[in-house]
Amino acid sequence: MALELWETLKEAITAYTGLSPATFFTVVALGLAAYYVISGFFGGTDHHHVPRQHEEQMQPLPPPVQLGEVTEEELQQYDGTDSKKPLLMAIKGQIYDVSQSR
Template sequence: MALYTALVDTITTYSGLSPAAFFTIAALMFVVYKTVCGMFVDPEDYDAKKPVAATTTTATLPEMPAVSEPVQMGDVTEEELRAYDGSDPKKPLLMAIKGQIYDVSRSRMFYGPGGPYAIFAGRDASRALALMSFDPQDLTGNIEGLSESELEVLQDWELKFIEKYIKVGQIVPD
């Protein structure tokens, strides 16, 4: 009892608070400390978990095609280009404008199977793009007879492709 009285006296003398107020404030500070600590990860735990997380990610995504630098194809005939229409997920997705072939694999959602512009994949789509046409007859690199404005539209598409995609080759006659 003497110890309790001494403790209460000490608290009152040094903090100027009643024992009840002192313990309430101490308890609140402890809760705040624990809450803030809970927001951070122990550095050791973090380092220990990192490699596991990396392995798990790779292991759970085995079917994702590797995102790698586009492979240069060089000279390709129109017929050879058709094999790069996205039907084989292991092959890059290619598309040509004015005979220049671009790797459009990063836009598989546009040009891949089932995509809104899948018909352009594996083709020189110059005429279709110039005419803004989805007619299969326009799926050709032949731009003969196009008007000035249609050629301008095609030019805009070409600039967009040059900016966005990597050129990987050019179409050569069979």
């Protein structure tokens, strides 16, 4: 049964592609290898392979700061240049703590 299936597959490969089965499978293998290499360059980062050391080095973010009303000059102190202060952004009169998105 398996031998008949292999013979049918060989004939189909030759009929549809014009290649011998060995050439066909070599081309398929090279195509897959090229795909994996190229997708490794352009693919997103794989979060499953992050070393544990990197996870342990991350420190928790400080709690949000409640400022109330501030002037534009006071808000400029929280522009992200001092890493000990939160990064604040004002949009339409509302102040947001965007420290997590540095």
